[in-house]
Every structure is written in C-alpha cells, then in structure tokens.
Amino acid sequence: MLVLGIETTCDETAAAVVRVGAAGTGEILSNVVRSQVEDHAPFGGVVPEIAARAHVDIVDRVVAEALRQAGTGIDDLDAVAAAAGPGLVGGVLIGLTAAKAIALVAGKPLIAVNHLEAHALTVRLTDGIAFPYLLLLASGGHTQLLAVTGIGAYSKLGTTIDDAIGEAFDKVAKLLDLPYPGGPEVERRASAGNAGRFAFPRPLLGRPTADFSLSGLKTAVRLEVERIEAAAGGLGDQDIADIAASFQMAVADMVADRAKVAIRLFRERFGEPTALVVAGGVGANQTLKRVLGEKAAAAGLPLVVPPPKLCTDNGAMIAWAGAERLARGLTDPLDIAPRARWPLDAEAATIGSGRLGAKA
Ligand code: KG4
Numbered sequence: 001m002l003v004l005g006i007e008t009t010c011d012e013t014a015a016a017v018v019r020v021g022a023a024g025t026g027e028i029l030s031n032v033v034r035s036q037v038e039d040h041a042p043f044g045g046v047v048p049e050i051a052a053r054a055h056v057d058i059v060d061r062v063v064a065e066a067l068r069q070a071g072t073g074i075d076d077l078d079a080v081a082a083a084a085g086p087g088l089v090g091g092v093l094i095g096l097t098a099a100k101a102i103a104l105v106a107g108k109p110l111i112a113v114n115h116l117e118a119h120a121l122t123v124r125l126t127d128g129i130a131f132p133y134l135l136l137l138a139s140g141g142h143t144q145l146l147a148v149t150g151i152g153a154y155s156k157l158g159t160t161i162d163d164a165i166g167e168a169f170d171k172v173a174k175l176l177d178l179p180y181p182g183g184p185e186v187e188r189r190a191s192a193g194n195a196g197r198f199a200f201p202r203p204l205l206g207r208p209t210a211d212f213s214l215s216g217l218k219t220a221v222r223l224e225v226e227r228i229e230a231a232a233g234g235l236g237d238q239d240i241a242d243i244a245a246s247f248q249m250a251v252a253d254m255v256a257d258r259a260k261v262a263i264r265l266f267r268e269r270f271g272e273p274t275a276l277v278v279a280g281g282v283g284a285n286q287t288l289k290r291v292l293g294e295k296a297a298a299a300g301l302p303l304v305v306p307p308p309k310l311c312t313d314n315g316a317m318i319a320w321a322g323a324e325r326l327a328r329g330l331t332d333p334l335d336i337a338p339r340a341r342w343p344l345d346a347e348a349a350t351i352g353s354g355r356l357g358a359k360a
Pocket residue numbers: 010138139140141142165166167169170181182183184187280281282283284285286311312313
C-alpha cells in the first residue's frame with residue numbers, strides 16, 4: 001500500500017510517500033520538508049498570511065519532489081492524505097486542496113487527516129508500538145496527555161490550562177533575545193548552562209491531576225531577566241545559558257511529574273499501557289527525554305520518542321495516519337472542509353465533528 005501525505009497546517013510545507021507492507025509495517029520512501037522558518041524569523045513567530053502564500057508557492061514542487069524521491073507516480077498510489085486541521089486555516093486549505101486535486105485526477109481515495117492524530121500515531125510507523133499507549137503530545141500549539149487506545153480513540157488525561165510547552169520555549173527564547181523558533185535554540189544555549197542557578201517554579205507539582213500550567217514559569221523567567229538587566233545592564237552569554245538550562249529543567253521536572261500522575265490515571269481507566277510515548281516538536285528535546293525516560297523506567301514502561309525529524313511537522317506522519325485510516329476503510333469525500341479547530345479526544349470531538357469521536 002502506497003500513500004502520499006501532505007502537511008501544510010503551520011510553517012512547514014511537507015510531502016512524503018509511505019509504503020505499508022503486508023505485515024502492516026511502514027517504510028518511509030520519501031519525506032520532503034520545506035521549512036518557512038526564514039520567512040517568519042523577522043517577525044518572531046508564524047505570520048498566517050505569509051505562511052499561506054509560501055505554501056501556495058511551493059506545495060506542487062514539494063509533492064513532485066516527494067514522488068520523485070520515492071520513485072512513484074500518482075497512478076501507483078493507493079490513497080492521498082492531507083492534514084485537514086487543526087492549524088492555520090489558510091495553509092490547511094492549500095495542502096488539502098492539492099490533495100483533493102491529485103485524488104480527483106488519479107481517481108484515488110482522499111483521507112483528511114487530523115494533524116494531532118498524525119503526531120499521535122507516528123510511533124506506530126517508527127517503532128511499531130501497539131495500542132494502548134500513553135501519549136504526551138507537546139508542540140507549539142498543544143500540550144496534552146492522552147490515552148491512545150485505537151485509531152480514532154483518544155481520551156484526554158490532562159492538558160495545559162494556559163500556554164503550550166513549545167509556546168513557553170518560544171516565549172522564553174524571545175525574552176532571551178534568541179532567534180525563532182525558540183525551542184531548539186533554548187536547548188542549544190542550555191547545554192552550556194547551570195540548571196541549578198535559578199530556582200524557577202514547577203507549577204502544579206504534586207497535584208493529583210495531570211494538567212499543566214506554564215505561564216507562571218514564563219513570568220518567573222521574565223522577572224529574572226528584568227532583575228539581571230536592571231542590575232548588570234544586560235544579559236551575558238552565561239546568564240542566557242543558565243536561564244535556559246534552569247527553565248528547561250523546570251519544564252522537564254514538571255512534565256515528568258505530570259506523566260507520573262497520567263500513568264496512574266491510565267492504569268485506573270485503561271489497564272496497562274505498552275509505552276510512554278512523546279510526539280510533537282518538543283519531543284526533540286534531549287533533557288526532557290532523559291528525565292521522562294527515568295520516570296517511565298521507574299514505572300516499568302519503555303519511553304518511545306520518534307527521531308527529531310519525525311517529531312516536528314512532516315509529511316510522513318500524515319501519510320502514515322492516512323494509511324492507518326485507509327486500512328480500516330476510513331476515507332473522506334472530496335468536499336470535506338479544512339478545520340482550524342479539531343480536538344482529538346472523543347468527548348470534545350463529538351461536539352464539533354463526531355468523526356474522530358466515533359470508535360473506529
Ligand atoms: O510539532 P511542531 O513542529 O509544530 C506544531 O505543530 O506546533 O512543534 C513546534 C514546537 C515549537 O514551539 C518549537 O519551539 C518546539 O516545538 N521545539 C522544541 C524543540 N524543537 C522544537 N522545544 C524544545 N526543545 C527542542 N529541541
């Protein structure tokens with residue numbers, strides 16, 4: 001089975017071809033990602049209008065390159081998948097429309113993939129992880145702990161009550177005058193820093209729920225930056241490194257504590273998970289992985305994190321999620337609309353769509 005996947009929900013224009021073998025294992029034949037980071041960098045964040053224009057400019061070439069690298073034509077495909085949301089709707093519209101056009105011309109089924117579901121299922125492509133598993137989904141826009149019990153079967157165990165983790169990394173990077181996107185840069189600076197220099201708060205630590213809060217931590221970083229600037233006239237490289245390291249450690253401690261609670265909630269409601277899984281861009285962070293790995297091991301669970309290239313937005317995860325849905329006969333009509341909002345958990349999803357909420 002060969003599936004083309006197209007991703008345009010944020011600031012990457014991406015396309016990939018994934019092959020699924022008879023045993024259900026996936027193989028990435030191509031995975032082309034054209035990042036728009038340079039287009040957005042001067043603005044310190046993603047500008048929706050610029051993103052949409054950049055997607056229009058390049059999506060056809062990215063798709064053509066993915067097909068070329070995979071050595072396939074559109075007639076060889078079994079289906080065309082595109083992220084249909086959630087995300088910046090101007091961008092989603094472009095990838096989804098490209099997929100519809102290819103599906104129509106080639107006479108192939110269309111699969112409208114939820115971008116979050118694609119992140120959630122990536123470990124089944126990379127590591128063949130079986131259901132059910134506990135997922136920490138941590139990206140620029142989302143922070144959730146979810147029980148993944150099947151395709152389309154997601155139960156939220158915890159979420160952030162304010163900022164997403166990736167967003168907090170990006171905001172702290174801004175406070176430290178580091179370039180966008182902030183996450184990788186904060187991690188790079190932190191590697192030269194002393195994580196014990198600043199005792200930043202670990203919000204909600206020890207609480208019995210698996211929710212997150214990051215705005216207090218971000219405020220503590222801002223106050224520290226202002227204090228140093230007032231005292232010393234500016235931040236030195238060592239100050240930046242120490243703040244980055246101390247912030248990163250506070251996030252890792254908080255995430256590990258929330259994951260511990262989520263493991264307990266998971267076992268109470270769903271039995272034994274096969275693994276603790278991390279997905280989304282923040283999964284690229286090594287300190288987070290180390291601290292979470294220790295927590296998972298203490299609970300007797302393996303920690304499974306896709307390689308960084310498959311944690312951040314890409315087309316392979318869309319193609320794979322499409323293949324998983326196609327194998328279950330879940331295809332979509334050509335008039336399906338893009339969605340700016342599209343929650344993953346069953347209870348919330350039935351309000352808006354009903355589709356992901358339905359047990360598949
Ligand atoms: O999943 P993703 O590529 O896009 C979204 O769907 O949001 O995640 C991007 C987010 C950004 O906030 C970025 O700063 C963060 O993931 N990120 C990181 C790292 N790499 C990316 N955060 C911490 N450490 C990293 N190494």
